[in-house]
Amino acid sequence: MADKVRTAAQVVGSIPDGSHIALGGFAIARNVNTVVHELIRQRKKDLTLSQCVMGMDTDLLVGAGLVSRLIVGGGSLDRFGLVNCVNRARESGGVIAIDATSLSISFAYLAGALGISFIPIKSMIGSEILARLEAGEAAERFQRMDCPFTGEPYLLLRAIQPDVALVHVQRADREGNCQIDGPRWENEEQAKAAHRVVVIAEELVATDVIRQRPERTIIPGHRVEAVIHQPFGAHPTAVYGCYDYDAAHLTEYVRHTKRSGGIEEYLERYILNSSDYDDYLHKSGGLKHLDTLKARPGLGY
Amino acid sequence: MATEHGSSSRAAQSVGGIRATEIMAAAGARELHDGEVVVVGLGLPWVACALARRTHAPSLTSIMEIGVINGNPVDTPVGLADSRIFHQSTCWSSFLDTLGMNLHRGLVDVGFLGALEVDRYGNINTTLLKGEEGQVTYVNGSAGGNDVASLARRVMIIMRHQKRKLPRVLAHLTSPGFVDGRDRAETGLRGDGPHRIITDMAILGFDPDTHLAKLLSAHPGVSVESIIENTGFPLLLPDQVATTPLPDEEQLRILRREIDPGGAYLNERFA
Numbered sequence: 053m054a055d056k057v058r059t060a061a062q063v064v065g066s067i068p069d070g071s072h073i074a075l076g077g078f079a080i081a082r083n084v085n086t087v088v089h090e091l092i093r094q095r096k097k098d099l100t101l102s103q104c105v106m107g108m109d110t111d112l113l114v115g116a117g118l119v120s121r122l123i124v125g126g127g128s129l130d131r132f133g134l135v136n137c138v139n140r141a142r143e144s145g146g147v148i149a150i151d152a153t154s155l156s157i158s159f160a161y162l163a164g165a166l167g168i169s170f171i172p173i174k175s176m177i178g179s180e181i182l183a184r185l186e187a188g189e190a191a192e193r194f195q196r197m198d199c200p201f202t203g204e205p206y207l208l209l210r211a212i213q214p215d216v217a218l219v220h221v222q223r224a225d226r227e228g229n230c231q232i233d234g235p236r237w238e239n240e241e242q243a244k245a246a247h248r249v250v251v252i253a254e255e256l257v258a259t260d261v262i263r264q265r266p267e268r269t270i271i272p273g274h275r276v277e278a279v280i281h282q283p284f285g286a287h288p289t290a291v292y293g294c295y296d297y298d299a300a301h302l303t304e305y306v307r308h309t310k311r312s313g314g315i316e317e318y319l320e321r322y323i324l325n326s327s328d329y330d331d332y333l334h335k336s337g338g339l340k341h342l343d344t345l346k347a348r349p350g351l352g353y
Numbered sequence: 354m355a356t357e358h359g360s361s362s363r364a365a366q367s368v369g370g371i372r373a374t375e376i377m378a379a380a381g382a383r384e385l386h387d388g389e390v391v392v393v394g395l396g397l398p399w400v401a402c403a404l405a406r407r408t409h410a411p412s413l414t415s416i417m418e419i420g421v422i423n424g425n426p427v428d429t430p431v432g433l434a435d436s437r438i439f440h441q442s443t444c445w446s447s448f449l450d451t452l453g454m455n456l457h458r459g460l461v462d463v464g465f466l467g468a469l470e471v472d473r474y475g476n477i478n479t480t481l482l483k484g485e486e487g488q489v490t491y492v493n494g495s496a497g498g499n500d501v502a503s504l505a506r507r508v509m510i511i512m513r514h515q516k517r518k519l520p521r522v523l524a525h526l527t528s529p530g531f532v533d534g535r536d537r538a539e540t541g542l543r544g545d546g547p548h549r550i551i552t553d554m555a556i557l558g559f560d561p562d563t564h565l566a567k568l569l570s571a572h573p574g575v576s577v578e579s580i581i582e583n584t585g586f587p588l589l590l591p592d593q594v595a596t597t598p599l600p601d602e603e604q605l606r607i608l609r610r611e612i613d614p615g616g617a618y619l620n621e622r623f624a
Contacts, residue, residue: 078419078433078434079432079433079434080431080432080434080435081419081434081435081436104448104496105419105433105434105496107434124494125494125495125496125497126493126494126495126496126497126498127493127494127496128432128493129432130395130431130432130433130434130435131431131432132431134491134492134493138491139491139492142491143489143490143491151494151495152495153495153496153497153500154418154448154495154496154497154500155448155452155453155456155457155497156500158448158449158452158453159449159453162449162453173457174457174503174504174541175457175499175500175503175504176500176503177529177540177542178503178532178540178541178542179499179503179526179527179528179529180526180527181480181495181499181527205541234436234439234445235419235420235421235439235442235445235446235447236420236445236446236447237419237420237447237448238447238448238449239447240447240449241447241449289434290434290436292436292439293436296436297435347436351427351428351436351440352436352439353428353435353437353440
């Protein structure tokens with residue numbers, strides 16, 4: 053049996069500057085913060101990020117200045133606020149944003165996962181989103197075509213195959229078989245489209261545990277390169293069945309990102325001065341505080 | 354936006370103790386028919402959908418893009434990615450299922466959306482705003498909004514009624530309605546397009562020939578003049594403007610006691 057368990061530092065050390073990374077978070081749920089923190093500590097550069105709905109993971113990476121390009125559908129921190137770092141970078145031209153939609157990005161990942169080079173879609177036609185895409189940086193990724201069978205108009209999307217996909221999951225075994233509880237948004241397609249898959253697992257379990265509910269294995273081990281075991285690894289975002297979002301921390305984060313210069317203070321306090329994620333969790337209130345976020349049985353939050 | 358707080362005092366904020374948000378939720382619910390499939394976002398669209406399911410439309414299927422079908426929350430969610438939304442669902446899946454194999458497949462009757470700005474053809478902006486000197490402020494973007502507006506059979510919008518939110522020209526066309534007034538099919542879009550705009554002052558529909566927004570009903574206590582005054586684009590007026598019905602006792606009980614007891618959505622001037 054291949055033991056794929058690695059530390060975040062080992063994994064990030066193997067990700068070159070300039071990589072295209074697909075992030076598995078959605079707003080304030082299952083953000084891949086364990087790896088995001090390490091990317092920031094190792095000061096990676098010139099990253100391209102893709103994701104359907106951006107959350108804190110993308111906002112942190114953009115706020116830390118690691119990102120050149122975004123391929124995204126949208127983003128927010130739900131009622132806690134906006135992705136302020138991303139929005140500020142867009143407004144200042146600090147990042148090139150290829151703004152599409154949740155479905156079109158899912159389709160492009162699906163094409164990547166199926167090993168086909170493009171995929172037809174019916175949305176985005178007639179919108180300024182498409183007009184901007186066709187006139188923008190990534191214009192070569194979009195074509196229009198009528199169906200050769202029916203004549204219906206379609207937009208064609210170039211497939212997306214990210215260099216690395218990062219997905220935070222509830223449990224995985226040492227071989228990388230990983231299970232997601234609750235909805236899985238674009239996680240399956242983005243992972244299967246990627247050249248390399250890294251999962252961050254709340255819980256590291258024996259393969260026998262995986263075998264009890266194989267229908268929940270969204271990404272099978274043979275597709276996974278590395279497993280990082282990190283309890284509370286998505287904090288302050290939520291992991292269904294494990295813990296709720298940390299409202300106080302998210303509020304503090306947004307308070308920082310709302311004003312210019314605030315993100316630097318946040319990064320300094322929580323990430324750059326932390327040796328690893330455990331150290332960050334300690335600084336964020338430690339075990340006693342984290343215990344208050346634990347999911348109640350029967351509710352999942 | 355959830356964080357916006359207006360100072361307007363002209364909307365039907367409290368008629369006999371009934372809040373404008375409650376009138377809006379009931380109006381939204383009324384437009385949903387039993388057995389239909391709805392893709393819904395969070396906020397008042399979600400409240401309206403939950404109300405319909407608990408009253409006249411128990412067989413309504415509600416789909417959230419994150420991959421949740423018929424969630425049955427017992428606590429009020431703060432967002433689409435809140436685990437509270439996932440509670441007691443009948444299905445957990447993915448964008449590819451919700452927006453792909455349902456919406457793109459052509460099975461979604463109603464797309465129920467919020468908006469930053471809407472123009473007279475029902476085109477929606479959720480991407481950015483422009484200041485007086487042209488400076489751009491980004492907000493949320495499309496996420497699934499464009500997909501829903503492009504592909505659902507009919508689209509309903511819930512929003513606050515303000516001149517700047519109902520402008521002549523959008524700062525950005527994120528999600529298409531009738532685009533420039535042409536038939537949807539001519540633009541390559543599916544469905545019949547925008548159907549209703551439900552605001553805290555009125556309910557708007559669309560003229561079947563010109564596809565221009567038209568006043569259908571004013572909420573109790575709201576004058577037609579104030580609606581016109583608070584609409585940035587020219588609004589078609591019917592010969593006789595109806596009055597939006599108020600929610601009944603049972604609807605109010607469900608809204609206040611069951612769906613949003615903490616007032617997360619109903620206490621806002623607008624959600």
